[in-house]
Amino acid sequence: MGGDFGPRSIVQACIASLIATPSLHLTLVGQPSLLDELIASHSAVDRARLTITPASETIGMDEKPAAALRGKPDSSMRVALELLRDGKVQACVSAGNTGALMALSRHVLKTLPGIDRPAMVAAIPTQKGYCQLLDLGANVDCSAENLFQFAVMGSVAAEALGVARPRVALLNIGTEDIKGNQQVKLAATLLQGARGLNYIGFVEGDGLYRGEADVVVCDGFVGNILLKSSEGLATMIAMRIEALFKRSLASRLVGALALPLMRRLQADLAPARHNGASFLGLQGIVVKSHGSAGVEGFQSAIARAVIEIQENLPQRLHGRLEDLLP
Amino acid sequence: MGGDFGPRSIVQACIASLIATPSLHLTLVGQPSLLDELIASHSAVDRARLTITPASETIGMDEKPAAALRGKPDSSMRVALELLRDGKVQACVSAGNTGALMALSRHVLKTLPGIDRPAMVAAIPTQKGYCQLLDLGANVDCSAENLFQFAVMGSVAAEALGVARPRVALLNIGTEDIKGNQQVKLAATLLQGARGLNYIGFVEGDGLYRGEADVVVCDGFVGNILLKSSEGLATMIAMRIEALFKRSLASRLVGALALPLMRRLQADLAPARHNGASFLGLQGIVVKSHGSAGVEGFQSAIARAVIEIQENLPQRLHGRLEDLLP
Structure with a gap:
């Protein structure tokens, strides 16, 4: 029921996903009458693969996580997570309030053994492909142990997405040992001692965008600022190029050819908006689609959830954590 | 003597600056024989406006600040700062080791009364013009009081650069009061109570790049990551566009027209590389040019120093700090 555009674009994305992925079954959680109506407006829907589970309440995009946790026992978000906890579905995808989704996920699903706090991860485009960046804002203050756990989780997630021996790095303001704050320096010591992890x-x-690592670890404050400033910069560059191309007839012709490329690039460079962010470290798969993602974005979030189901990500994480954590 | 390209490009930038600014006098600090030789290779130099002060030692780009502080009493950096302290010059511009320059500046010049730590500030391009972003890496861990002082200094610097009633903001992961870490929340309380400051x-x-503020304040860890990731992203976008334009003959034609625009944009988007960063809060004007800035970058850094001399920035800062600090 969430997201900046409400359930309409989500239903549209669900139907597109069912067509794209024949093995997929989806359960929509929310107000049945509204959802039924939205589904009915689409032709050729295989209703056997699309279930509706009723939930009478909705969590607002600006509601505080604590309020979402205490009140609203029948919110669509909570009911969806309970379906996941009870094994009735294999993953939960939401475009709703991020803070509420994280708080409810921790409360309903619990974290994996050895994980203090779940992290949010998304694939960021680099000169050489993608890197998994975490945490993106779930954890404002992080200890060295938190950062260590994020590194392990990010490494397993990158492997699941097809990267062999992912290169794991800590985000810092220099590459020498003496650089950075206490938490980062301490996390480096922990990671240097971790066998089975390709810590570089x-x-x-700038090294992040040069593709120097497959997994980049930071606290949620830094990760959120990096992600949002990158989105803002990509948008600004696209606008400036558009403006340049509009100045003269010749440049307008150039622009007509170049703008579609720029728009595509801009979508690539807003990865959380486009691809969705995974919550790692929970006993279950939760993918957060950006609130303003639109149809294509929510479809990408569902696709990421499908991969994580196929790769059995929480189980793999659990195994690696048992090996690596003290 | 510093910088990734050594004194050759610095001498070139100095001569270009002397031509561009008739009232300018420059003192080059370093090995006289080398500097004389470099100057001699340029014709039409007004030697009456270009002095050489000898310094026998050089601080390496990777040298630790503490070592630069304790050893090397006759380094070019230290001698230049001593000329500034003794009133023989009005500003110091360097392309050398940032950490060493900050440590030596604090030691030789001292901070202004009421300032615990100087900050590094640079002008970042936004959708609406520029914002002054600080700190850019001089202070890894910052208290709320440090952030408050940065806000005051940034505001005065923006005013000196021609912005009336600069809008001052704290960089955070959300705009609601409950968002952020303890330091940021506490700094917000301090700023809300500061009269004469346009705290928004x-x-x-993303708001930073939308131009929502004229001064954006954060700790040096976050500022450094934001600045360098922005440079990395701008470079990556330029490379991708270049690659797109090379794919076909038609797009190659487009590219021939669009590439100069893109290169210009890229220079704009690497502001610290391009414009230099000022150290604020010292009893003297110090501007740091990016190590790999090249001729144009070092010339911009000199130009910024000239503006700060004309605006009497340290004096103005001192006056405002007396009004605003408890």
Whole structure:
């Protein structure tokens, strides 16, 4: 029921996903009459693969996580997570309030053994492909142990997405040992001692985009600022190019050819908006689609959930954590 | 003597600056024989406006600040700062080791009364012009009081650069009061109570590039990551567009027209590389040019120093701090 555009674009994305992925079954959680109506407006829906589970309440995009946790026992978000906890579905995808989704996920699903706090991860485009960046804002203050756990989770997630021996790095303001704050320096020591993890050291902000690592670890404050400033910069560059191309007839012709490329690039560079962010470290698969993602974005979030189901990500994480954590 | 390209490009930038600014006098600090030789290779130099002060030692780009502080009493950096302290020059511009320059500046010049730690600030391009972003890496861990002082300094610097009643914001992961870490929340309380400062609240990473504030304040860890990741992203976008334009003959024609625009944009988007960063809060004007800035970058850094001399920035800062600090 959430997201900036409400359930209409979500239903549309669900139907597109069912067509794209024949093995997929979806359960929509929310107000049955509204959802039924939205589904009915689409032709050729295989209703055997699309279930509706009623939930009478909705969590607002600006509601505080604590309020979502205490009140509203029948919110669509909570009911969806309970279906996941009870094994009735294999993953939960939401475009709703991020803070509420994280708080409810922790409460309903619980974290994996050895994990203090779940993290949010998304694939960020680099010169050489993608890197998994975490945490993206779930954890504002992080200890060295938190950062260590994020590194392990990010490494397993990158493997599940097809990267062999992912290069794991800590985001820092320099690459020398003496650089950075206490938490980062301590996390480096922990990671240097971790066998079975391909820890490569510190990476700087520009090194991230040069593709120096497959997994980049930071606290949620830094990760959120990096992600949102990157989205803002990509948008600004696209606008400036558009403006340049509009100045003269010749440049307008150039622009007509170049703009579709720029728009595509911009979508690539807003990865959380486009691809969705996974919550890692929970006893279950939860993918957060950006509130303003639109149809294509929510479809990408469902696709990521499907991969995580196929790769059995929480189980794999659990196994690696048992090996790596003290 | 510093910088990734050594004194050759610095001498070139100095000569270009002397031509561009008739009232300018420059003192080059370093090895006289080398500097004389470099100057001699340029014709039409007004030697009456270009002095050489000898310094026998050089601080390496990877040298630790503590070592630069304790050893090397006759380094070019230290001698230049001593000329500034003794009133023989009005500003110091360097392309050398940032950490060493900050440590030596604090030691030789001292901070202004009421300032615990100087900050590094640079002008970042936004959708609406520029914002002054600080700190960019001089202070890894910051208290709420540090952030408050940065806000005051940034505001005065923006005023000196021509912005009336600069809008001052704290960089955060959300705009609601409950968002952020303890330091940021506490700094917000301090800023809300500061009369004479146009504090507008929190700004997010994308809001910075939308131009929501004229001064954006954060700790040096976050600022450094934001700046370097922005440079990395701008470079990556430029490379991708270049690659797109090379794919076909038609797009190659488009590219021939669009690439100069893109390169210009890229220079705009690497502001610290391009414009230099000022150290604020010292009893003297110090501007740091990016190590790999090249001729144009070092010339911009000199130009910024000239503006700060004309605006009497340290004096103005001192006056405002007396009004605003408890």
